[in-house]
Amino acid sequence: MKLVNLSVKRPVGLIMIVLAIVALGVVSVRNLVIDLFPKIDLPVAVVATTYQDAAPQEVENMVSRPVESAVSTVEGIETVQSQSQLGSSLVLMEFANGVDLDQALLDVREKIDQVKGMLPDSAGDPRIMRFSPEQMPVMWISITGKDAASLTQLADDQLVPFFERQQGVASVSVEGAKQREIAVLLDSTKMKQYQMSAQTITQALNSHNKTASVGTVEKGTQDLQLRVVGEYDSLQDIANTQLQTPAGAVIHLDDVAKIKDTYKESGSVTLVNGKPAVVLSLMKKTDANTVAVADQIRSGVDKIAKNIPDDVHLKVVIDTSDFIKLSIQSVVQNILLGGIISIFVLLLFLKSFRATLVIALSIPIAIISTFALMYFTGETLNVLTLGGLALGIGMMVDSSIVILENIYAYRQRGYSLFESATKGAAELAPAVIASTTTTLVVFLPIVYVKGIASDLFTPLALTVSFSLIASLVVAVTLVPMLSSKLLAAAMEDHGRRYWFARLMDRVNNGYARGLKGVLKYRKTTIFVTVLAIAGSLALIPFIGAEFIPASDQGQLQVKVETARGSSLKHTESVVSHVTDKMNKYRKEIETDYVSIGGGDFGFGGSGTNQATYTIQLVPASERAKSTTAIMQDLDKELQTIPGAEISVSEMGANINMGDPIQIQLNGPEHEVLNQLAKRVMDEVASVKGVHNVESSATEGVPQMDIAIDKEKAAMYGLSQEQVLSQIQTQFTGQVAGKYREAGHEMDITLMYPKDQHQTIGDLEDMQIQTQSGTSIPLEEVAVFKEKEGPSALFRQNQQPQLNITSGIVGRDLAGVVSDVEDKLNRLNFPEGYSYTMGGQAEDMVDSFSDLAKALVFSIFLVYAVMAVQFENFLFPFIIMFSMPATVVGVLLGLFVTGLALSIPAFIGIIMLAGIVVNNAIVLVDYINILRRRGIDRYEAIVEAGRSRLRPILMTTLTTILGMVPLALALGEGAETQQPLAVTIIFGLGISSIFTLFLVPVVYTYFDDLTAKIVRKRK
Template identity: 70%
Template sequence: MKIVNTSVKRPVGVIMIVLAIVALGVVSARSLVIDLFPKIDLPVAVVATTYEDAAPQEVENLISQPIESSISSVEGINTIQSQSQAGSSLVLMMFNNGVDLDQALLDVRERVDQVKGMLPETAGDPNIMRFSPDQMPVVWLSLTGKDAAVMTELAENQLVPFFERQEGVASVTIEGAKEREIQLILDQAKLQQYGVNSQLVMQALNSQNQSASVGTVEKGNKDLQLRVVGEYESLNDIKDTVIQTPQGSTIHVEDIAEVKDTYKEATSETLVNGESAVVLSIMKKTDANTVKVADQVLEGIDEMNEKLPKDANLDVVIDTSEFIKLSIDSVVKNILIGGIISVFVLLLFLKSIRATIVIGLSIPIAVISTFALMYFTGQTLNILTLGGLALGLGMMVDSSIVILENIYSYRQRGYSLFESATKGASELAPAVIASTTTTLVVFLPIVYVEGIASDLFTPLALTVSFSLIASLVVAVTLVPMLSSKLLAKAMEDHGRRYWFNRFIERLNNGYGNALKKVLKYRKTTVFVTILAIVGSLALIPFIGAEFIPQADEGQMEVRVETSAGSSLEYTQSIVDEVHEKLEKYEKDIETNYVNVGSGGMATMGSSGNTASFMMQLVPSAEREKTTTEIVKEINEDVKDIVGADIRVSESQDMSMGEPIAIQINGPEHDVLRDLSEDIAHGISEVEGIHNPETAASEAVPQMQITVDKEKAALHGLSQDDVLGQVQMQFTGQIATKYREDGQEMDVTLLYPENERSTIHDLQDMKITNQEGTSFPLEEVVEFKEMQGPVSLLRENQQPQMNITSDIVDRDLGSVVQDVEKVLTEMEKSFPEGYSYSMGGQAEDMAKSFTDLALALVFSIFLVYAVMAIQFENFLFPFIIMFSMPTMIVGVLGGLFITNIPLSIPGFIGIIMLAGIVVNNSIVLVDYINILRRRGIERYEAIIEAGKNRLRPILMTTLTTIVGMIPVGLALGEGAEMQQPLAITIIFGLAVSSIFTLLLIPVVYTYFDDLTAKLTRRNKKKKEA
């Protein structure tokens, strides 16, 4: 090949190009974004709307349904889900893969704007946003001190502006903050004494807290702006606000209310390691480097602690970059270990440090070149792309080994260094290019795989492809050039390695004898192969399946839910009991962050009956138990806490979804609620199901107040007047705003807490009409106590209910099979019009497996096409492809032995094997053909080719396998993700290599006989 000759003749040019690529790769590596996983594109948008003080039914009818109807025709929408609860509506749109989400969001915004005017006047403006896992916080910080109000002020005025200025930080949010408020505590008796109601007070506050421009006047040759100034400048101004009574007298606010400068009543509480704290959640920009952002935040902590008061302390609660760093470090270590082992194998075979250096150079050059290609294609440095490097490490030297071996064989026959390098490399370059191409083409169909499987493993496929392309270029250029310059005395025998030479010699002789036997007993060889394949298929039921292996990130959560309507104080008492149970796990828990009363994003508000613990465990290397084991133990410990539903689980990646998610649909919410509870109870008996829960929350106790409009009219009141006064009595009302030192705060009218706490306060409440006359509320309303739903769910404009569950101690595939059996049996008793479907990871796994199976079929076809082009023959590729079925024996056997379920990474490994296992066959068959073209008889050509190619086949196979062993052992943090991939390749390649060496020669003879028979038949036809 011309490229080989050119590289040998012009070594300086080759070296300069290599140095340039290395320099570019080093610069690219420093510029790569570091993250835990590749960017996952979730085509999801959210429309969030508030509707204060509305029940879930009203929110569904007046907010959720109109928005659902308006956006349902947006192109590309796959599913619409809505959650309606007291005071808020959340509508989620899931789009098809490949949809331009930016354009789709514009369409959604246009449709929502059209329906906005139909929403209730008191409803908030719909907020349309794009949902992404990147919007999760990178770092949580806690600010602790004696005075929570002072800590809030420090967080708002100093910390938030400081951290938002850091490079890569998108936003900083505060939890557990105290919000300042001016409260006017109304005196009921004095209001009645003066004949004043709360509406008059609000009007007075609003009208007297205003400043406005009222025109201009001339003064000399200048125009003076006229501005009436009346905004409150002090609390005394509020106290002195004038109120005109209906009787015509004048009073002041301080006559009927106590003015207090205080803080809003807390609806939630934030604790860090049991201590009250203000928590800052720091989110990065979408394209920012997670590790870099976290490092800058950590550096800023020390800087800010020096500026904060002595009693204030800023500390890290959870740092997501810590696990990323540990994971990246473990992958890098695995790469180094695998590389060192591979080089040792090379040294053992080549018996020459120089020869080892020649081949070993292909590893760093390929790795560094890969970094450059990753940078220019926009890939990030994560555990999967680095895992791709670790998996491709052993394969990087395969091409170089084959080339060098052939160069050495020419050298042994007496050719000069230059001739050996050019002839040896040129002769096998086509076979090497073909074998590398077969490995590369198997990744092409992955481009057409959609969803999370594509997002996660396309970067891995690109990384492996980049490394193999780089190593191929090195093999056909740098290796021949270096061989012609450095290997004058290479690969000579040395006494210290004589034992290995004897071992290889005995192995070669043994293989030669075995080859003669299988060629003699060809039918027996084929039968034994078929028997091994069929036997391995019988292992499938014992292996199981899962979506993606769960890495031990050391994060777990505890969710506490007391009975609906419980007070914040009661929920806090349950949280204290949970804290006591957690004391015995102190050595394993690094930080414990608790939010009491916060409903999170899904509820868009607060809920006094819920609390969530987020716990970061110490790194796995520093604890004796896995996160799953600790979760199970804590779950057992908290079972005896009465008065709350407590669920302990590992933190789930939001992009992956729940392992088990069951959706039931039907026309009635009440029926769905009953069915969901039956299903949750039914599947709880399935082995492996852990903490099944339904979205059908416990009903909230409600006091329904119905206004008698006729009676209210007799007193000169409308329904709105009555509702306004009831709302004023029990929740208060914001009258105006007060500004002080650049801060704006609410001025809120409230009644004393002892007048708005009990049912008697409601029943004894007095209503005041426009004339100032007071009368009991009971005269114009009817009270009715009932149960109301917490939230109402819909999917594709039909009521829905969800049941979710974690799984432990069992693979997802087996659990799903048993759950399906339970659901199939239960569906028989479903009312007409009700149905169920599986979602979550179970659905994603089924879809991904289907897509990957199709990709595998296309990959096999592409491998055949490449070999047909290489051999210019339609028959020879079939000989080589007989090594593919034998890999199943190794794959299934390996998964069974290591007790690892088949998962998406394992499936990717099978696809990779389709391109790898044929490489040895290509080299073997190609060399048999070369020998036969030299005039050697078929039998002798097969024996000689087998013995001659055994050494490079052993070297390429061993370097690939040992390079992956550290990954297969899952050494270090986050290595669980690549373990199934490594296991399938290690066992699949090892077993298929044995079959390749013995089965392929037999198949070759059968196909050669077939070819000869067809040739003779055609010849006879021509003669006839």
């Protein structure tokens, strides 16, 4: 009451406060970080280790297992997974929610330091990293024009340093680059002639290529640093390296080898739109604004393009900020459309531009105030937080409508403008505060929800809460003040009948007759309500469930895998066929970027039989088909290409929620798991709706085992390590030092000519040099056995594991999971082997469980708030009867629109728990007010219904119609909020009807019960 009086008496002070808040909000929105989704903090750490050219079995036994064993004791770890493949190991640690990952990483580093000495000498130092979905590149830029070597040098010297200096850019990596090296091509004939070994040459190169500080010497008053300079200055220096033969003669390196300045043989190829290119991938800093960084990079591209040769071209291949901009733009449009619809509804009811303006002002003020609160709480401006504003558009004006309606009622009774504003606002301010508080408290339990659901929707909850708090303050301060100044003419009736007023009179009269009817047939009303709820529950099997609705982000990924052991050249030929097939879809494809080879991890391992396309489609508004439809058509087209396994899938943007279906097979033996995986894949592929079934169990890699006979080797004075070293030099080369030139550093690599290590015959005929300088064939001391070896080995929690994954098309996730589990339960798993469901299916079950608990807690809090407001336990209980009917609207809405129950829909149900009681609060509160004035119960109910119908309809329609643009999923990225909007629209709409008729009936039953109890006590 004091706040209302103060705002009406001191309008200038209130206006200045509002202007200050608006200014603060404008400044805040300019500084808010813009992104697609809220920041997702996944507590996952990674330990990556290389073990040069070691087979997966050796990597698992010598590297992965010791690392797993060490990190498993770190506090807070829930799951440890490892992947061992040729030459590399990857260990992932997933921590429990709430764990301080910074401290956990320190603990992991400490454990790794303890076990590092147990790893093989040739194993690289373990790299410990924090995994985050934000580590995806913001943008890819292609460099085309010259040969790859020149483009690589240009990228290293100019482009990478330039882009790394741009604000917000964390790092820039180069893909498809050529690495320069100094090749020392050994002549086996001359090596044999001079009795030289590769080991001797390596030692000589190391000893001749050194620069070191050796102390200081005095010169007058100064100390001069002494530095022996001995590094190679030119290729001729390398050629002139002196070698001493076993016979004591001195020769030069070029006597037994050719020195060649060349490039390392590449294991990968990068193509953009079918043409070779070098590609820069740019990562942003964690707290940087994605859109701002992308804009900065684009302006940098235009700037640096003027300083590079004319025949070199830079082009942005994929820009992840494009979808963000389109999504933000579509949500803003939905906010504007919702605001316009809400204002139109107000104008229709209030028949006054000034009255509409008074309430409409609460929308921009609430939004701008929300931006300020978002900035100070560290929230980002993203699709979900803006979606919260779009959802709150209609609710923002609810409090102002109720206040203004009551002010109008006092004015019609003959009160002055000042008295109408103060008395009308003060009378219903407690009810308005209560109804807003009930909406706010439903979000409190979301704090206890864990996982991705919490990371995504806590910001949405905060945004809606901020907007409602701001609109409530406006309703009890600004609306009474403006009403006292602007609405003198608006509140006068000149005898003219407004068509909508006549319509509302008929609606009011019809509602009064209906209300009298349900009060007469109370049992029938209760029965119809129960029947409607029961009937809606029968729709549950037809609705289904999913985790989070997929957005049409216009990105596809095509994976091409030829037979294991295929050469890079063969994989390139298959990729060319894929590109030819994709040319039919050039109208829908904006750009495509393919990486052939390069390994599975990105930091090691051979993947010459693999290629991955990243395809960016044109915006959804410019194509006739959805991304899913194009994916299915393209997948069907590419399956006709022989000699490769090809899969097409949709890509997500900036958020990785895992595969919809992920089956984890566990057991003690890798071989049995591989066989079991084939059976499981066949069963899963037969389920309707399953798309693109994949297994981490890969086909065996052709492998030649070389078993060295240690006794025979010892007869020639050789150890196993010496034999291994010579084989390695022959077939992969050996780095013997570094050569520096003009600021660049490159390897000096000892190798034999390529024609000497191409066939099995070359291996068998290879000459091994003994300690005496003579040579023997390798087959003298080794046995060869050809077989297939695993390409990768997987473990989880120190036990072998395999993953079966798939996407889904045309069905809901819950339905597919149910069918998959039925299939798997019919399989007879060997003893000791089992399966578990992971991926989105597991996240969905966990999130639904947490949200169900949050819903129960929310309902309790709503009741508690009303009990405090009414100082009574009975009236809040009556009001709670408006909730069960919400089930009818929610299930009917999802069924009619064909949407599945998802996390956004569940959030909508929780919001409804606080929204649907608002109408009942206003109705019951006014019934009590009339009864305190001495009016009979029956007349009080009918009169309260008639007088409160108008504000109830206004608040309900503004909320519902304000969400219609969001429910229609207009624009890019709106699919995420669509279930939330549909749930609220149908839930609130149906519940309002039941509230208007059911709550008065329940009120009479409990009033009769109270009267009986009172009579008995007397």
